[in-house]
Amino acid sequence: MAVLVYAETQGNKVKKAALECVFYGKKVADAEGAECIALVLGSANGVEELGNYGADRVIQISDASLDQFDSMVHTSVIGQVVDATSAQTVILAHSSTGKSLLGRLSAKLSAGSVSGVIDVPSYENGFTVKKSVFSGKAIAEFKVKTDKRVLTLSGNSFKPEEIGTRVDVEHMDVTIPTSSVKVIEVKREEGTVPLPEAELVVSAGRGMKGPENWGIIEELANELGATTACSRPVADIGWRPHHEHVGQTGVAIKPNLYIAAGISGAIQHLAGVNNSKVIVVINKDSEAPFFKAADYGVLGDLFEVVPKLTEAVKKFKAGL
Amino acid sequence: MKLLVCISKTPETTAKIAFSDDKTAFIKDGVQFIMNPYDEWYALVRALELKEANGGTVTVLNVGPSSNDIIIRKGLALGADDAVRIDTDPQSAYYTAAQIAEYAKENGYDIILFGKETIDYNGSEVGAMVAEMLNLPFASYVSKLEMTDDKAIVSRDIEGGVEVSEITGAFVLSAAKGLAEQRIANMKGIMMSKRKPLKVVPPSDVENPVSVTGYSLPQGKLGVKMLDPENMDELVRLLHEEAKVI
Numbered sequence: 001m002a003v004l005v006y007a008e009t010q011g012n013k014v015k016k017a018a019l020e021c022v023f024y025g026k027k028v029a030d031a032e033g034a035e036c037i038a039l040v041l042g043s044a045n046g047v048e049e050l051g052n053y054g055a056d057r058v059i060q061i062s063d064a065s066l067d068q069f070d071s072m073v074h075t076s077v078i079g080q081v082v083d084a085t086s087a088q089t090v091i092l093a094h095s096s097t098g099k100s101l102l103g104r105l106s107a108k109l110s111a112g113s114v115s116g117v118i119d120v121p122s123y124e125n126g127f128t129v130k131k132s133v134f135s136g137k138a139i140a141e142f143k144v145k146t147d148k149r150v151l152t153l154s155g156n157s158f159k160p161e162e163i164g165t166r167v168d169v170e171h172m173d174v175t176i177p178t179s180s181v182k183v184i185e186v187k188r189e190e191g192t193v194p195l196p197e198a199e200l201v202v203s204a205g206r207g208m209k210g211p212e213n214w215g216i217i218e219e220l221a222n223e224l225g226a227t228t229a230c231s232r233p234v235a236d237i238g239w240r241p242h243h244e245h246v247g248q249t250g251v252a253i254k255p256n257l258y259i260a261a262g263i264s265g266a267i268q269h270l271a272g273v274n275n276s277k278v279i280v281v282i283n284k285d286s287e288a289p290f291f292k293a294a295d296y297g298v299l300g301d302l303f304e305v306v307p308k309l310t311e312a313v314k315k316f317k318a319g320l
Numbered sequence: 321m322k323l324l325v326c327i328s329k330t331p332e333t334t335a336k337i338a339f340s341d342d343k344t345a346f347i348k349d350g351v352q353f354i355m356n357p358y359d360e361w362y363a364l365v366r367a368l369e370l371k372e373a374n375g376g377t378v379t380v381l382n383v384g385p386s387s388n389d390i391i392i393r394k395g396l397a398l399g400a401d402d403a404v405r406i407d408t409d410p411q412s413a414y415y416t417a418a419q420i421a422e423y424a425k426e427n428g429y430d431i432i433l434f435g436k437e438t439i440d441y442n443g444s445e446v447g448a449m450v451a452e453m454l455n456l457p458f459a460s461y462v463s464k465l466e467m468t469d470d471k472a473i474v475s476r477d478i479e480g481g482v483e484v485s486e487i488t489g490a491f492v493l494s495a496a497k498g499l500a501e502q503r504i505a506n507m508k509g510i511m512m513s514k515r516k517p518l519k520v521v522p523p524s525d526v527e528n529p530v531s532v533t534g535y536s537l538p539q540g541k542l543g544v545k546m547l548d549p550e551n552m553d554e555l556v557r558l559l560h561e562e563a564k565v566i
């Protein structure tokens with residue numbers, strides 16, 4: 001019996017989400033009396049460190065063709081490893097890659113799937129596990145009735161800890177099908193943590209008055225090492241790029257800290273951010289609904305408050 | 321080009337989310353339902369644009385009971401040529417995908433489009449499942465799609481960027497923001513939608529592997545602590561010492 005964790009890599013390195021998944025996979029494996037096996041596809045380096053986070057075994061299929069992502073090819077390969085290891089539970093990150101594989105693997109393995117799980121499964125009444133639904137407005141418990149199951153783990157749900165030791169990397173022979181998808185280019189913004197993975201987020205809305213005023217938001221984000229986000233109207237009118245749009249019809253996030261300046265806190269906005277651990281709201285309207293969803297509130301003009309907050313963060317960092 | 325757009329019904333975005341006393345059912349009374357925004361705003365509109373540019377047909381498909389017809393008619397009002405409803409409750413992502421795949425494989429579509437996720441269960445699973453069931457490539461989170469004579473060029477939203485790729489042959493895609501601009505149905509479209517064909521087909525026999533056993537509401541906030549706007553040092557101190565997030 002095994003729990004198979006697909007450990008995602010990017011640019012030859014294991015992603016943080018992979019460490020979270022392995023750490024979580026080990027918990028699931030312990031509960032199921034199974035081994036936790038991490039699987040790496042492609043030519044990443046340093047994958048033996050997955051052992052440190054709980055993998056009992058690490059399998060790497062380092063064929064360079066797997067460095068480009070094709071959900072069809074990757075599903076075929078993961079399916080072969082599932083068969084070879086008799087894995088019962090497959091765990092992936094709740095990322096663009098993981099989510100693209102989840103449904104395919106479910107279909108391939110005839111396994112029930114749950115996407116974006118937030119907790120360890122329970123085995124009291126069959127296999128049940130929780131996920132957030134209605135864009136963060138509620139939590140549902142799903143029961144998987146098949147012997148095999150596939151899960152994606154919602155990011156930032158577990159903080160990976162070093163609970164194991166390095167293990168030797170094994171290889172496995174698989175058949176790699178040819179792909180009908182050709183990746184031409186990958187464009188990434190370098191230097192910032194992508195929004196879905198960010199632990200600290202500074203977000204702003206229509207209260208900013210115009211795109212030319214975003215400097216103060218970027219400075220605060222820089223000082224904190226945070227990623228920037230925005231409300232939907234701000235992205236729709238082109239003040240900020242679409243990928244920054246958070247909420248029910250944008251990116252759903254759950255960082256440790258979400259700072260919202262000049263955002264009213266409409267229900268559709270809250271839906272995508274209310275799972276953040278700590279929320280700070282800066283708004284000049286004491287009636288702004290966002291204050292009800294906040295941990296800390298500052299009633300004031302953001303054009304004065306945000307620069308002051310940036311100064312305070314600077315002072316704090318200098319004193320550390 | 322033969323295009324199939326799979327549309328789902330979801331509660332309206334401001335709907336109150338409440339559950340039965342035993343916490344096993346979502347209370348639908350008084351809830352208004354809409355076409356899932358990602359399906360309507362991006363997948364359907366891009367399909368209509370492709371048809372307008374290159375010819376072909378756009379079919380909308382929904383798995384659901386007859387009460388969903390109103391949403392299907394909206395798809396027709398926006399410009400789809402015809403519609404199919406598979407007459408069963410969409411019990412889970414897998415169950416729904418299997419119904420769609422069963423129907424689609426008989427009909428040979430060039431592109432099958434989905435929204436990137438529904439705003440109720442946020443599963444993001446059905447499109448990928450259909451792709452696997454039909455053995456087709458899957459382009460997920462597509463924010464741009466251009467067709468050349470023999471290829472599709474797609475931009476996929478990935479964490480912190482985009483991936484551009486070429487796909488040859490039929491494929492499945494899931495639509496993200498940016499793929500198209502939301503359209504509003506006009507009077508003519510609404511009138512015409514009443515006369516467009518809506519075919520109801522019986523479901524296939526599929527075993528449902530997953531079910532919801534209960535719901536809960538997330539832990540609310542304990543109440544907001546208001547701070548002096550002149551004293552941001554205090555906020556930073558609290559974030560460090562009390563909340564421990566910086």
Ligand SMILES: Cc1cc2nc3c(=O)[nH]c(=O)nc-3n(C[C@H](O)[C@H](O)[C@H](O)COP(=O)(O)OP(=O)(O)OC[C@H]3O[C@@H](n4cnc5c(N)ncnc54)[C@H](O)[C@@H]3O)c2cc1C
Pocket residue numbers: 204205206207208230231232233234245246247248249250261262263264265266267268269272282283284285288300301302303333357
């Ligand atoms: C189907 C649907 C889906 C939607 N999905 C989303 C979604 O995913 N994400 C999303 O964000 N929205 C979404 N919306 C829109 C949502 O309803 C709100 O309209 C939107 O979130 C408001 O954005 P805002 O808070 O930036 O602007 P506003 O509501 O205009 O709020 C601006 C705020 O800034 C404050 N302010 C102004 N000036 C200052 C100042 N100098 N200092 C401090 N505060 C100031 C004001 O008091 C106000 O509270 C959706 C709507 C619909 C209908």
